[in-house]
Amino acid sequence: MEEPTPSVAHRRPNYLLVFVALALMTGLEVIIATLPGFPKAPFLLTMSLIKALLVLFYFMHLETDSRWYRLIFFSPFIFVIAILFVVRLQ
Amino acid sequence: MAEGYAPAARGGWVVHGATSWRDYFKFNTDHKVIGTQYITMGFIFFLIGGLMAEAIRAQLSRPGNTLITGNLYNELFSLHGTIMIFLWVIPVLTGVANFIVPLQIGAQDMAFPKLNALSLWLAVLGGLLMLASFVVGGAESGWSAYPPLSEQTGNGQTLWALALFVIGFSSIFGGLNFLVTIMNLRAPGMTLMRLPLFSWSMIATSIIILGGTPVLAAALALMLWDRVVGTHFFSATGDPLMWQNLFWFYSHPAVYIMILPGFGIISEVLPVFARKPIFGYKMIAFSSMAIAIFGFLVWAHHMFTSGMNPLLRIPFMLTSMIIAVPTGVKIFSWLATIWGGRIRFTTSMLFALSFIAMFVIGGLSGIFLASIPIDIDVQDSYFVVAHLHYVLFGGTVQAVFAGLYFWFPKITGRMLNERLGKIHFWITFIGFNLTFLPQHWLGLEGMPRRVFTYPPEFATANLISSIGAFVLGIAVLPFLANILISLRAGKLAGANPWRSLTLEWTLPSPPPIHNFPQLPVVISDPYGYGRKQSAQPAQPQPTSRPAPTGGGQ
Amino acid sequence: MNQVTAVTMQEESRLDTRKLGMWLFLASEVMFFGGLIAAALNMKWHSPAGANHALNIPVTAVNTFVLIVSSTAVVMALSALQDGKPKTARNWMILTALLGTTFLGIQVNEYIKLIGKGFTPASGLFAGGFFAVTSFHGFHVFVGVITLIWMIVRTTRGSVSPDNYVPFEAWGLYWHFVDVVWIVLFTILYLL
Numbered sequence: 164m165e166e167p168t169p170s171v172a173h174r175r176p177n178y179l180l181v182f183v184a185l186a187l188m189t190g191l192e193v194i195i196a197t198l199p200g201f202p203k204a205p206f207l208l209t210m211s212l213i214k215a216l217l218v219l220f221y222f223m224h225l226e227t228d229s230r231w232y233r234l235i236f237f238s239p240f241i242f243v244i245a246i247l248f249v250v251r252l253q
Numbered sequence: 254m255a256e257g258y259a260p261a262a263r264g265g266w267v268v269h270g271a272t273s274w275r276d277y278f279k280f281n282t283d284h285k286v287i288g289t290q291y292i293t294m295g296f297i298f299f300l301i302g303g304l305m306a307e308a309i310r311a312q313l314s315r316p317g318n319t320l321i322t323g324n325l326y327n328e329l330f331s332l333h334g335t336i337m338i339f340l341w342v343i344p345v346l347t348g349v350a351n352f353i354v355p356l357q358i359g360a361q362d363m364a365f366p367k368l369n370a371l372s373l374w375l376a377v378l379g380g381l382l383m384l385a386s387f388v389v390g391g392a393e394s395g396w397s398a399y400p401p402l403s404e405q406t407g408n409g410q411t412l413w414a415l416a417l418f419v420i421g422f423s424s425i426f427g428g429l430n431f432l433v434t435i436m437n438l439r440a441p442g443m444t445l446m447r448l449p450l451f452s453w454s455m456i457a458t459s460i461i462i463l464g465g466t467p468v469l470a471a472a473l474a475l476m477l478w479d480r481v482v483g484t485h486f487f488s489a490t491g492d493p494l495m496w497q498n499l500f501w502f503y504s505h506p507a508v509y510i511m512i513l514p515g516f517g518i519i520s521e522v523l524p525v526f527a528r529k530p531i532f533g534y535k536m537i538a539f540s541s542m543a544i545a546i547f548g549f550l551v552w553a554h555h556m557f558t559s560g561m562n563p564l565l566r567i568p569f570m571l572t573s574m575i576i577a578v579p580t581g582v583k584i585f586s587w588l589a590t591i592w593g594g595r596i597r598f599t600t601s602m603l604f605a606l607s608f609i610a611m612f613v614i615g616g617l618s619g620i621f622l623a624s625i626p627i628d629i630d631v632q633d634s635y636f637v638v639a640h641l642h643y644v645l646f647g648g649t650v651q652a653v654f655a656g657l658y659f660w661f662p663k664i665t666g667r668m669l670n671e672r673l674g675k676i677h678f679w680i681t682f683i684g685f686n687l688t689f690l691p692q693h694w695l696g697l698e699g700m701p702r703r704v705f706t707y708p709p710e711f712a713t714a715n716l717i718s719s720i721g722a723f724v725l726g727i728a729v730l731p732f733l734a735n736i737l738i739s740l741r742a743g744k745l746a747g748a749n750p751w752r753s754l755t756l757e758w759t760l761p762s763p764p765p766i767h768n769f770p771q772l773p774v775v776i777s778d779p780y781g782y783g784r785k786q787s788a789q790p791a792q793p794q795p796t797s798r799p800a801p802t803g804g805g806q
Numbered sequence: 807m808n809q810v811t812a813v814t815m816q817e818e819s820r821l822d823t824r825k826l827g828m829w830l831f832l833a834s835e836v837m838f839f840g841g842l843i844a845a846a847l848n849m850k851w852h853s854p855a856g857a858n859h860a861l862n863i864p865v866t867a868v869n870t871f872v873l874i875v876s877s878t879a880v881v882m883a884l885s886a887l888q889d890g891k892p893k894t895a896r897n898w899m900i901l902t903a904l905l906g907t908t909f910l911g912i913q914v915n916e917y918i919k920l921i922g923k924g925f926t927p928a929s930g931l932f933a934g935g936f937f938a939v940t941s942f943h944g945f946h947v948f949v950g951v952i953t954l955i956w957m958i959v960r961t962t963r964g965s966v967s968p969d970n971y972v973p974f975e976a977w978g979l980y981w982h983f984v985d986v987v988w989i990v991l992f993t994i995l996y997l998l
Contacts, residue, residue, distance in 0.1 A: 175885065182878040186871060193867045196997040204998055211993035215986045222881050223982045229821055232829045239464055239833050242502075242549050243840035246468070249553065250498055250848050252562045364823050429830045437823050463834045471841030475938060482927045484934030486845055491931060495848050499841055 176221040188214050269366070270766035280374065282366035283766060284351050287373050289664065291348025292657075294377060298340035301384075303726065305333040310688070310722035316709050326705040327393035328409070332383070334396030335413065338511065339420050340380050342649055346514040347372075347427050349656050350455050352664060354431060356757035356764060357449045359440025359773045364433040368426050375423035382416035395703060397504070400487035400496050404479050411480050414473045421470045428462030431455050440756070442775035449755045449779050450537055454517025457541035461506045461513075464549060469503035472496060497559055501552040509548040511645060512612075513541055515652030516583055519605050522655050523587055525753045526602035527594030530780040533586035540579035547576050557625055558632045566625050573623035577616060584613060599751075600674030604655035607682055611647025615640055618693065633703070636696025642689045654681075654732075662750050666762040667743030673735040680728035687721025755779040828976040832983050835946075839987050842942060846935030847994065857932035860925040861996050862916060869912045870992045876905035877985045880978045887961075887971040895974075896961045899954060902981070906951040913944050936995055943991060946984045953977060 192210050195203055220226040225233050268276050270283045277290055309329050312321040321329065351369065355362055363369045386392045391407025394400075403410055435456055439448070475486040476496065485491035516537075524531045531537065553561060553569040587609055596602065618640035621627050631637065654677075661669050691714040696702075700711050707715065749758040756773060757764070850857065883898030917937070920926075927937040957977055960966040966974050 178878060178881045178885070182874065185874045189867060189870055189874065192993065192997060193863060196863065207993050207997050211989050214989045218877060218982050218986050218989070222877055222985075223979050228825075231821060232825070235826075235829045235833050236836070239836040239840065242464060243836065243844070245550065246498065246502055246840065246844050247847070249565060250495060250844050251851070252565060253494055253498070365827060425834050429827060429834070432830055433823055433827045437821060437826065463830060464837055467834045467838035468841040471838050471845065474842070474942070475845055478927065478934070478938050482934075482937075484927045484938060485931055486849065486934060486938070491934075492848055492852060495845060499845065502841075 174227050176226070178221070181217050181221045185214055185217060280370050282362070282370050284355050284363045284366065284369060285664075285764065285766075287369050288348045288350075288352030290373050291344045291351060291376070293348075294373075294380065295341050295345030295348060298336050298344070298380060300729070302333050302336040302341055303729070305329050305336070307722060307726050309333065310719040312705055313707070313715050314719035315716070316707055316712050318706060322705050324390070324393055327395075327703070328387060328390060330703055331392050331395050331398075331413075332387050335392075335417070336383065337645075338396060338507070339417060340376075340383060342511045342645065342653075343420075343424060344376055345653055346458075346511070346649075347376075347424075349518070349653070349660065350431060350451075350458075350514060351427075353660060353757060354452050354455055355434065355438070356663075356760065356768060357452050357755055358435060358438060358443055359756050359769060359775065360434065360438035361768050363430050364438055365430050369430050372423045372426045372430070375419055375426070379416045379420035379423060382412055382419060386410070386412035386416060397500060398476070398496075400476070400479070400493045401489045403476065403496075404488055411477065414477050414480070418470055418473045418477070421466045421473070424462050425466050425470075428459035428466070431459040432463070435459075440769075440773045440775055445538075446535070447775055447778045448538075450520035450531065450534070451514070451517035453538040454513045454520070454541050457545040458510050458513045460542075460545045461510050461548060465503040465506040465510075468499055469507075472499035472503070475499075494556075494559060494561065497556050497561075498553070501555045502549070505552040505555065506545075506548045508644070509544055511649050512652075513544065515608070515649045515656075516541065518652045518656035518659070519587060519608055520583075521753075521755065522601050522605040522659050523590050524780050524782055525659075525751050526597045526599055526605070527591040528597070528782050529590055529594040530782055530784070531586070532589035532592075533582070534778070534780065536582050537586050540582045543579040544576065547572065547579070551576055554623055554628070557628045570623055570625050574620060577620055577623075580616060584609060599658070600669070600671055600678055601655045601658035603675065603678045604651045604658065607678070608648060608651040608655060611643055611651060611685070615643030615645075615647055618643060631696050633701055634696035635692040635700045635702055638702050639689050639692035639696060642685075642692075646685055646689070651681075654678075659751070660757075661739070662746030663757055663760075663762050663764070665740060665743075666746055667739050668746050668750060669739045669743060670735050673731045673738075677728055677731040677735065680724060680731070684721050684724030684726075684728050688718050688725055689721070691715075691718050691721075754781060822972050822976075824972055824976045825979070828979045832979060835983060835987075839939075839942075842939045843990070843994070846932075846939045849931040849935035850994075853930065853932040857930060858936070858995060860920055860923055860933075861936070862919070863996055865912065865916060866992060866996055869909055869916075870988060872905050872909050872912070873985045873988050876902045876909070877982050879905065880981050884971065884975055884978055887966070887968050887974060890968040892961055892964075892967055896958060899958045899961065899974075903951055903954050903958065906947055906954065906981075910944060910947055910951070913940070913947075917941075939991060939995070943984070943987055946987070950981050950984055954981070 188210050192207055195206055195210075219236070225236070265279070267280045267282070269281065271277055271281065271286045277286060277293075281287060281290070308321055309326070312318050312326060351363070386409040389407065389409040389412055391409030391411075392398075392413035393406050394403040394410070398410070398413070435448070435452055475484070478484045479486050479488055479491075487493050487496040520531055520537055551569060551573045553565060554573040557566055557569075591606075618636065622631070622637065622640060658669055658674055661667075695711055695714050695718075698711070700707050746762045748761050750762075751758070756775070756779070759773070760768065879898045879902040883895045883902065886892070886895035886898060925933050927934050954977070957966060957974055960973070
């Protein structure tokens with residue numbers, strides 16, 4: 164069955180570039196985590212968020228595919244945050 | 254996308270479609286067969302759960318009774334609740350939806366027929382595990398299984414958690430299937446604004462299933478780790494309240510899983526038997542979506558007395574009150590639908606009208622419970638038991654019966670006997686109210702739930718309630734007799750005995766294996782009763798025509 | 807099918823049924839892992855600082871890298887399929903399977919070492935959370951490898967091909983998601 168959408172090949176992301184970014188950020192995270200002293204949490208959490216978004220948007224094509232997929236995937240996070248919020252406060 | 258399926262294979266264990274009763278015991282990918290399997294399974298568990306209820310009410314008929322006490326009594330109320338929710342209501346609604354939704358949208362089958370069959374057999378497996386847990390003993394902490402107790406009782410509780418875990422996946426795969434089916438397999442011309450309201454309710458229900466059930470799965474998995482591996486997620490040294498949060502995060506939206514398809518059924522039945530278009534189609538459709546989303550934000554109202562952070566209680570009280578609004582919208586729309594209509598009091602319609610009344614009563618007691626000060630007083634009392642049975646029995650179960658009396662002709666090709674149906678209805682109505690109305694008073698007066706005896710001042714109300722339960726038990730008999738007699742000798746139904754306008758009624762009864770011989774093209778909405786469309790007012794006006802043959806589109 | 811020429815709603819919606827199904831499944835997995843991670847974090851919050859000192863960051867960093875490479879191999883395989891090179895695609899798939907198995911092997915090895923050091927599921931709140939969440943993740947990797955083998959078989963047979971690459975694309979979404987979960991777990995369980 165053919166997908167009646169424009170060919171993904173025309174707008175293929177540079178997968179190797181994404182890979183390099185992911186690898187570098189992972190290395191950076193490990194170095195930061197082993198450094199003593201400063202508050203690592205904001206930095207590490209942001210790094211992992213960026214890495215996750217890179218995989219989601221480029222490897223999983225969320226950037227170029229239908230917006231329905233973005234809606235479907237990101238909606239549950241509101242509820243996850245609600246659970247975390249309530250559990251943290253208890 | 255539905256490919257061409259081969260007709261029922263003889264002798265294999267994977268078939269599509271049914272030509273004999275044996276095909277119903279196989280891995281059958283036909284949504285109509287799967288639907289029938291779910292409905293039958295559901296009814297068997299309805300009877301099992303019902304017998305447990307009869308045992309409970311027998312014990313509670315007199316104070317100081319010694320018929321069933323202690324651990325066995327705890328198991329009975331725990332399994333009664335669990336079975337009724339997970340093995341009766343949810344499967345039977347899934348079954349009705351399985352049969353009807355593809356027909357309503359003009360599809361050959363569900364989007365993933367093999368996944369559909371897997372869902373059914375997972376539910377059966379879960380049901381067997383659940384019965385095993387009852388036999389082994391130990392599932393004694395209610396259907397809500399609060400730790401630390403649920404982590405200290407016998408092995409039956411482990412089986413219980415495992416059974417629910419399996420059933421949860423059955424449900425998740427089912428919800429996924431319905432969403433993809435309704436999004437992608439609608440016949441040409443069936444825009445979302447022409448989608449029948451029962452199918453709309455399944456969109457909302459499926460969203461809740463996908464969003465909520467996995468969290469229950471996580472909670473059950475962690476309970477199993479605690480019980481089997483020795484972790485401390487919910488034990489006394491861990492955080493027992495965490496269980497309550499994860500459990501209720503699913504279990505509150507679960508009640509909307511149990512009611513939304515019921516609402517959908519009512520929206521189908523009322524216009525047909527009032528011979529009037531549904532009032533407020535868009536409001537009903539959108540209110541279902543609002544309930545689905547908002548329903549995820551109220552869960553801690555089950556925890557007001559748990560020792561939860563007091564600051565969080567008020568937001569949850571507010572959300573719990575606001576969620577009544579979309580349901581209120583539906584009630585008013587239904588009333589406006591039948592207002593001035595030409596009502597045919599068929600059994601299906603009687604159940605539907607009674608649904609509205611009983612559900613409003615249950616909904617009102619729910620609003621009372623949403624208020625923190627009242628809840629603190631009546632939490633874990635019979636007031637809650639009364640509330641939940643009014644919405645689940647007075648609500649969902651009556652909607653199920655309304656739907657079954659409505660769609661039985663389509664599913665089997667035969668009419669149910671109306672006389673027996675009305676006897677079933679009236680005995681149910683009387684028995685139900687006798688059983689549960691006194692329980693409001695019992696709860697307000699302080700009788701706790703989940704106890705096997707009580708002080709003498711509660712004796713009269715309990716006796717009335719137990720008599721009512723006995724009457725409810727009797728009510729099943731005319732229903733069962735009706736099914737058995739009608740399957741063999743019921744009047745032949747024809748395609749459209751109720752003169753309804755939704756797509757399933759354009760097919761023969763029962764429908765052929767591959768549903769529509771030609772893909773229908775939908776040209777209007779399905780509730781145009783009484784509209785001037787032709788010179789033949791007695792005929793239902795076509796809402797679809799066969800696709801043009803030959804030539805391009 | 808019969809002489810249907812009318813356009814179905816699917817063709818209008820332009821969403822492939824299999825990809826739509828997979829995204830919905832992944833949304834449910836977000837809730838599943840969300841619940842598990844909430845419980846694991848709760849255990850962490852109830853534990854003293856440094857409860858995760860027993861965990862081996864360098865080895866796990868390598869393991870994280872293994873998964874990242876495997877995700878890259880998956881998109882390479884998909885590109886090869888889309889470019890009409892099924893044999894190249896199959897080679898990338900085999901590499902992915904090997905990397906996934908490597909991840910599992912390293913993970914199991916780490917579990918054994920941790921248990922040997924007294925860091926067991928029952929030894930502490932955080933430990934319990936750690937083992938539960940990571941083994942569910944590991945189970946998902948395992949299922950991914952098994953289903954990947956099935957994909958490799960289908961590609962060899964030709965039922966997954968440049969003309970029918972969407973099943974592999976849908977499978978790939980699952981694999982990438984499992985990678986994303988690990989990215990999150992690595993940070994919140996090991997590094998923080």
